[in-house]
Amino acid sequence: MSDFGFEEEEFSTSFSGKTFRRMLGQTRPHWRRLVGFLVTIALVSALDSAFTYISKEIVDQGILANDRAALRDWVQLYAGLIFIQAIGVFTFIYLAGVLGERIRYDLRRTLFSHLQKLSLSYFDRTPVGWIISRVTSDTDRVAELLTWGMLDVSWGIMNTATAVIFMLIINRRMALIVLTALPLIVIAAVQFQKRILAEFRNLRKINSKLTGTFAESIAGVRVTKALGREQQNLLEFGELTGAMYRSSFRAAWLSALFLPVVQLISAFALGGVAWYGGIQFQLGGMTLGGIQAFVSYITLMLFPIQEMARVFAEMQHAVASAERVFSLMDSLPEIVDRPGAFDPGTILGDIVFEHVDFWYDEQSPVLKDFSLHVRRGETIALVGPTGAGKSTIVNLLARFYEPKAGTIRIGDHDYTDLSLKAIHSRLGMVLQTPHLFSGSILANIRYGQLGATQEQVERATKIASAHDFILEMKDGYETEVGEGGGLLSVGQKQLISLARAVLADPEVFIMDEATSSVDTLTEARIQRGIEALMDGRTSFVIAHRLSTIRRADRIVLIQNGRIAEMGSHAELLRARGHYYRLYTQQFRRQLDAEVETLGAPSPAPA
């Protein structure tokens, strides 16, 4: 599912105090909530122990002393404390919960903002799924530990501590006997939780494999059916479910064993209490209510310990999660405004690549000593085989990446002296695989110019030949495009993204196979609009259609990261070189498209 090197790294090898402190630091702006819920939880758990003590006094001072007044007093106290505790419960659930939501909100906001600053190269090497789980599940786990985790721990500590104090008050010797059982329970709890969590981790891995197998099996169902592989597939799948069954079952019976083991330990303590307490009772050192209280304290003690053990085992994961969240927060954008970066007011001017080297991966350079001088207002067509470096050139121009060596000049400036915004806000880009955002068609086109009026939008869509098909849609401009524009065809998406770029009214225009999926008729219509648009702007066109290439001022043939041939269409054909071969080959390829559309029921882009 995930790419190499992005396997879910589960653990930081050692417990990192620094990460933990930084994690705690997230609560700092909201320290009042944190203190508030820690104080109330302490109160609530102290009251829990107090109730047991009151029950003891009801027996000793009320029933055994046959004192109705004392009984009434204690019962009233009990009832009053119930209300106070209820207020405490309300307060800590609310405070801890809101704190958790707030930490989630803060972390996600910070991460999202940071992601907007990171350079494209970061997104090239980081799978989307990895980033998403950092922003969603990892922040969840951090928030979870900082709130409910801390809550459970402080409840546990406070509960155990107050229980011990009350026991010491009732009978010191007996309390000490009971306390010997405590470490045993703690050890058992920690050991169990460690094993159970390890099994859960294993289970998660199996589960992601299982999900992958399901997905592949469904995606490849045609092949499976065509080749009759059903039985064999099922057998292989059975191994996976078998592993899952074993792991899941083990986790379940370990959990089921934990409570009885701890109960058994406390049963020994209980036996001890009965024995020693009985003797003490006869000697007068122990009351009936006291024995009862001890029994209650012992029985109830294992719950806080179980919770604490769980939190401590979980903590390692949360810290690992926090580490990943912080590593994303700390990753530096590679392309940033230099100190003193400025906005020249326009980027319309000669664009010059001077001895540019570039690679994504050092082992395989894409551009080597690439130089190109583009005059202001010129239209340049970039052609060449896949992987030759055409898209890289326009990506460098857009400063999504910067040259590894050499410079790119826009006007009279090295473009790294300009601010990113100065370049991006004056650039229009239309890509082969256009990306639309979910929302209406109108909102998507307005992405190019946020405050555009309906007239402006329609002017742009008319240039892009999108107006007519938009009006034919159910809700016209208000039609929802779906996630990633999924409700539209690729051709329609290309036209909308073209309109979006037109609306932005850029000074430099980049079209990377922008109309590859548009039918021939529409293409011809767009052509005129585009040509009018390119007038007075510097344009780079990576094209696939002959008509587009032919009309460029200059054609640059890129091969292996170098300019192999350059000149006008006529010049290059006359040379009978690579371009000539590429061109004639393209011609043949166009036949396919013609065959597919000829006589087809509807020539619409849909």
Add this chain to the structure above:
Amino acid sequence: MTAELGTSDLQGTLATRRSVGLWRLAGGFRRLLFFAALGIGVASLARAATYLLVGHFVDVVLLREDLRRGLPWVAAGFIGLALVQGGLTYLSGRLAARAAEGIAKRLREYLFDHLQRLSFAYHAQARTGELVQRSTSDVDAIRRFFADQATNAGRILLMFLVNLAVLIRLDAQLALLSVVVVPVTVTMSYLFFRRISQAYEAYQEQEAVLSAALQENLAGVRVVKAFARQEFERSKFDTENWEKFRRGRRLLIMHSLHWPISDILSGLQMVFGLTLGALMVMDGRISIGTYLAYAGLIIWIIWPIRNLGRLVVEMSSGFGSYSRVADIIREEREPLEEGSYRPSTSPEGDLVFKGVGFAYPDGGGEVLEDIHLHVLPGQVIALLGPTGSGKTSLVNLLPRFYDYTSGSLLLDGVELKAYPRRYLRQHVGIVEQEPFLFSRTIRDNIAYGVGREVSPTEIEAVARAAAIHEVILSFPDGYDTLVGERGVTLSGGQKQRVAIARTLLMDPQILILDDSTSSVDTETEALIRTALERLMEGRTSFIIAHRVQSLMIADLILVLQGGRIVQRGSHAHLVAEDGLYRQIHAAQTRIEVELERELASV
């Protein structure tokens, strides 16, 4: 777990009532569940006995002063009861886990197999993500239903009943007065949790919105940068993020109200019971030992009931998951073995179409109409026509991916519908335009279609014939190179040749080729063409053609339009005839001529 792989049929377990469906789904594991429940019941009894022992200890042992003799027995009694209780709790937990995991495993395997046996029509309209979701998360929710929710609900009810029975034996009046609050708590929890589950769903929905927003932003990172819209994106995300915070807070207010209220109800009931008990002791109606036993037992009645409400809500999510899974199970499988005619040898490959028509089951009219055709064994038929003209639908009939809806189609003189699908799929090979390879080794991919061990020499032989052997050897791991996300990415042309090798190994008598080489360069195109021609030798072949070169080798060219054969014949014949073929041919020639003219003019 005892069930054999894929042999059990879960379709029979479906029921209109979901509770009945879930009950039937547990078939074969109900005995385990029964014993798990029994274990919990007895464990609860043991716990109740512990408190009775406390009472006995106080009344008989402590107060009657035969301490030395009685004490060891009492202490041993505590430990003995704890052993019984712990042992049974563990055992029933184990049994319940075995049942739940077994049910889940069977369900997973069933779904996996079911999905690969559902019809093409089903898969054409289903969304992969949704099916995966149902087969994993929803199955897990059902597992949790059996492992935790149903078991816990059972445990709480049993505990309640057992402890109440014991209480009644202690003192009937006291017992009944101690549970007056129970109906109130249950009703209140029910009302609250209806709201809470709504608030929770709203919260979860927003979580989904938020991650969709993030995903979209990441997918559109180039657009965001190209238009310098970072600020806009930030505020868009912030709106959704804040909305989630708001919904989270709303959910929390409900939670933080519900818990204290039910705490107050339960707590007051406790105080009420304890006071009543205390007064009864003072009035001499019950012994102090009985009171102490009562004080212990009452906790185990009141607090579990408090948790019942939450369980009810969790169970409703299990019910929802069950409905979604049941929707898949309800679909009819495509019977692979059904068919009255089962020849033991390969077919000859003689095909006769007599007025064949086809319409997709979802309505939408005829995709193929009145197809008449006779194909002799070994003939090559080329299909040509615009998108949506029915080329693919026509070849999909041969392996019975879909069944023709009218007319008659005979293979070797026998109606095609009489052949079992498995037989046809063994003898009809398909090479798709964009073949699907699995993320396994290249070797496994080539051997994918044959259900037997294949020797390396055999694999190499077909790879050579498919002109892919050299390419495979150029990878560091050769034939053991992984394909896909975790391994090498093959180009379109390479994938196609691996698929050709895969089909060659199957050695089918009838062959279907979706011949598109538009994404490959000229050299590769020639390689693929040679490989394809080798593949077609001696087999009845259908080519979905896109280029003139492919048409040339065909014995018969069919031109399809709107689901009908509008023209048929050889190239020479068709060019001479007025019609679509000539139009296409003219378009091609026109472009060629234009090219020639342009080249001449420069």
